[in-house]
Amino acid sequence: MTFTDQLWQDISPIYESILKHGFVGELTEGALPTAMFQYYIQQDALYLADFSRALSLLAARSVNTDDVLQFTQFAQNAILVERALHETYFALYDIQPGTAKMPACFAYTNFLLATTSLQSVAVGAAAVLPCFWIYREVGKYIYQRAVRENPYHAWIDTYAGEAFDESVNLMLAITDRLADAAGAFEQGLMRDAFRTSSQLEWYFWNDAYTQNRWLV
Numbered sequence: 001m002t003f004t005d006q007l008w009q010d011i012s013p014i015y016e017s018i019l020k021h022g023f024v025g026e027l028t029e030g031a032l033p034t035a036m037f038q039y040y041i042q043q044d045a046l047y048l049a050d051f052s053r054a055l056s057l058l059a060a061r062s063v064n065t066d067d068v069l070q071f072t073q074f075a076q077n078a079i080l081v082e083r084a085l086h087e088t089y090f091a092l093y094d095i096q097p098g099t100a101k102m103p104a105c106f107a108y109t110n111f112l113l114a115t116t117s118l119q120s121v122a123v124g125a126a127a128v129l130p131c132f133w134i135y136r137e138v139g140k141y142i143y144q145r146a147v148r149e150n151p152y153h154a155w156i157d158t159y160a161g162e163a164f165d166e167s168v169n170l171m172l173a174i175t176d177r178l179a180d181a182a183g184a185f186e187q188g189l190m191r192d193a194f195r196t197s198s199q200l201e202w203y204f205w206n207d208a209y210t211q212n213r214w215l216v
């Protein structure tokens, strides 16, 4: 079993909860209320900008120049996806750009930035891995079940597509290589970071589904 197989096994109950979440179910059926999708896309644009910064931090801190190049490309791609959200969905769904991060987005982006800044590159890589891997698996899951004429098909196609699949495979290979070079203690931190980001993926969808706002 590879290290990343172990990571996936660790989060299996979290992944099941994500697949069972109403946001994912209604997105698959094309029945997700527009307000929930608007909330999600607006927050995701803020998320992607910081996700890109986290990847740039990993690039800057990597010793292996192949990893510098790879993390730089991932960072660039996150910005390109963020721009695409603005060009397509913001216009299509009449979404107002905002700067206020709601609780899950706030927690997730701050976790990613703190971990990629202050922990080792291996632990930082484990923290960003769910952003790749869970989206690929959820993207494929939705794609296989999605109704025809789903209003959200463009979003679904992005994460179920070949280009995204390839970047996930590259990220898995980097994580396994970094884990092989890490000791048992650091591997434990990698598992914790992977699990925390996986939980935050669930919260990110749940905030959109419940239209969560700061209470004070």
Ligand SMILES: Cc1ncc(CO)c(N)n1
Residues within 6 Å of the ligand: 044, 047, 048, 130, 131, 132, 135, 201, 204
């Ligand atoms: C919250 C979140 N996680 C992962 C991705 C995919 O990179 C995304 N766009 N948004």
